[in-house]
Amino acid sequence: MIIPIRKATDCSSSQISGNTEIMEIVDSSPLDKMFNAQKAAFMANPMPSAKERISHLKTLENGLMKYRKKLTNALDDDFGCRSEDESLLAEIIPAVENIRYIRKHVKKWMKPSPRKVGMLFQPAKAMVIYQPLGVVGIITPWNYPLYLSVGPLAGILGAGNRSMIRMSKNTPATADVLKNMFQEFFDEDHVTVMTGDEGSGSAFSGKPWDHLVFTGSTEVGRLIMRAASSNLTPVTLELGGKTPAIINDKFPMKEAVLPIAFGKIFNMGQTCVAPDHVLCPRLRINEFVEHFKKSVKKMFPTMLNNPQYTSIINSQEYERLQEMVADARSKGAEIISVNPAGENFENTRKMPVTLILNTTDEMKVMQEEIFGPLLPILPCDSLHEAVNFVNNRPRPLALYYFDYNQENIDYVLTHTHSGGVLINDTLAHVPQDDLPFGGIGESGMGQYHGHEGFLAFSKAKGVMMKSRINSGKLVYPPYGNIVHRLAYKLFLK
Known part of the structure; x- marks a missing residue:
């Protein structure tokens, strides 16, 4: 052919x-x-x-x-x-x-x-x-x-x-x-x-x-x-990329934590728009941790033999996530394993959801897309600080913000760039058939x-159709006739 x-x-x-x-x-x-x-x-x-x-x-x-x-x-x-x-x-x-x-x-x-x-x-x-x-x-x-x-x-x-x-x-x-x-x-x-x-x-x-x-x-x-x-x-x-979840200081913590926990656990965090890290009011981090533990326990009282608790896709991904945890621990992070039944996950590809506190920019969990059940919790003192944190990093595929104040919501929408934004929930914007889905910058195009x-x-395809009467012929050369002078006078006044 x-x-x-x-x-x-x-x-x-x-x-x-x-x-x-x-x-x-x-x-x-x-x-x-x-x-x-x-x-x-x-x-x-x-x-x-x-x-x-x-x-x-x-x-x-x-x-x-x-x-x-x-x-x-x-x-x-x-x-x-x-x-x-x-x-x-x-x-x-x-x-x-x-x-x-x-x-x-x-x-x-x-x-x-x-x-x-x-x-x-x-x-x-x-x-x-x-x-x-x-x-x-x-x-x-x-x-x-x-x-x-x-x-x-x-x-x-x-x-x-x-x-x-x-x-x-x-x-x-x-x-x-x-x-x-x-x-x-x-x-x-x-x-x-x-x-x-x-x-x-x-x-x-x-x-x-x-x-x-x-x-x-x-x-x-x-x-x-x-x-x-x-x-x-x-x-x-x-x-994909590193999707942030921002919690406003006045937002009810329990109402923020449950959808964040769901978004992180769903498909074991192996989701391009899973919450990658949380920007939490500094004085409410302990409150976040306690509500997170309760939320996970409510959804998954057991994990190891629970068919509703998804595994990591393969051993290579599992080892990558374990190395992330080890790297964070070796560099001073506090590791909180959320394992309601205290189960032993050795020799499996299941792993408990893990909160990571006291992170630094040198840790792998803060440099790479996590794509698994690890969730760094970062202290934040103001909405302005949270927005600056997001803007100083590659633009993410999604951004989650928890707040009922419309002025604050508008500030986040107009002062950050991301593929999409979801207010007061996680993941749910993706399957909306009447919304476009795609990234920006390093999260896609x-x-x-x-x-x-x-x-x-x-x-x-732009299409233009002329009829039998074609006025365009009137402006053909030679230039300088009355039609040209009239056109210049009419359109350049």
């Missing part, structure tokens, strides 16, 4: 090619074969109708509903213990609701948007049409492998595109179930899943996608962006969900 194609390089290449040339495509791997098949299929149907898109979204929903038990079982297998309730609440229900929301609104979103034409260019009309991009790649992380593949996919399908999904090697069981689901419900030239060694990360990110979505660490995000730049591929990067997702995966 011979078609125009932009040259691609992988992550390790130092060359950047912006050339377009006619070259023969050799289907040398499953990745190449599927990519080329999707490109050809898109060219055969570059503008699916609203009816087609709604049908595709309904098919996706049907697949999830049929496979939901297999998916929750697979997630449990991959984590060693993944709460079925957490899988339903964090992955399947938000994915299904997102699909239904897009299905309900996509016909309206697809309509051309009329725009105004300047008086100088009348008579004419202008509009913006929303055109599918083509073939969109998705690189999925291990922490929410279902929601972070199907979530962007719903927006991609709603915008009329085709997609290939690269699953994490850390969740092989979930990847296999998703692959089987898509093989049953979709043609491979429409949606396909790459698992295991199929399409390595560097090869996948180096393809000339029409758009690439990546969720993962900031460090890897830089590599993805570098690989994508060789093809000038636009990217959406959702990268671009956004999707809802209408913003449709726009992200569409080309907003």
Whole structure:
């Protein structure tokens, strides 16, 4: 097969090619074969109708509903213990609701948007049409492998595109179930899943996608962006970071602690928007600790053999978290293990939630995204001090603020930058279908969900139409006639 194609390089290449040339495509791997098949299929149907898109979204929903038990079982297998309730609440229900929301609104979103034409260019009309991009790649992380593949996919399908999904090697069981689901419900030239060694990360990110979505660490995000730049591929990067939770001095501590504890324990803190650290009024830290212990005990009186208490994904992540605790302890931090039943977690990948007090900037827990059940508690003397602390660090994916005073809330909203903000709760802003989700700075770029997702995966093409009467001819050279003089007088007065 011979078609125009932009040259691609992988992550390790130092060359950047912006050339377009006619070259023969050799289907040398499953990745190449599927990519080329999707490109050809898109060219055969570059503008699916609203009816087609709604049908595709309904098919996706049907697949999830049929496979939901297999998916929750697979997630449990991959984590060693993944709460079925957490899988339903964090992955399947938000994915299904997102699909239904897009299905309900996509016909309206697809309509051309009329725009105004300047008086100088009348008579004419202008509009913006929303055109599918083509073939969109998705690189999925291990922490929410279902929601972070199907979530962007719903927006991609709603915008009329085709997609290939690269699953994490850390969740092989979930990847296999998703692959089987898509093989049953979709043609491979429409949606396909790459698992295991199929399409390595560097090869996948180096393809000339029409758009690439990546969720993962900031460090890897830089590599993805570098690989994508060789093809000038636009990217959406959702990268996480160190999400702060700020508690106002006058806020009821019990009401702040419970959602913070939930946000930290949910999926064992392996969430890009989990509270990473708490900025707590200095004189109320002991109060925070006591309420935190009570909140954890209420939710998880036992942990070790509790199927609702999720494990750390693998031994490598477990050891990383243990090293963080050891590093903090060796540098003078106070370590408080919240273990209501006093259980022994040796030889498991479960670990108790751990509060860390008296931290310093030299500790790993204050330098790296924690991504686990460790929670530094930092003393703070004023809201102004808390805001300065946030602003002096990389911009986070989320920010949580606990206060009922609207003036203070407005101050935080207007004086900090983050991907999103949630007032008086944690995590709940992510599955809101009518809110955009995405980072800023080191926490990412671009956004999707809802209408913003449709726009992200569409080309907003400006179109202007002239009628049989074309007034533009009146300003053609030679210049200096009465029309030019009149125009200058009218528009430059």
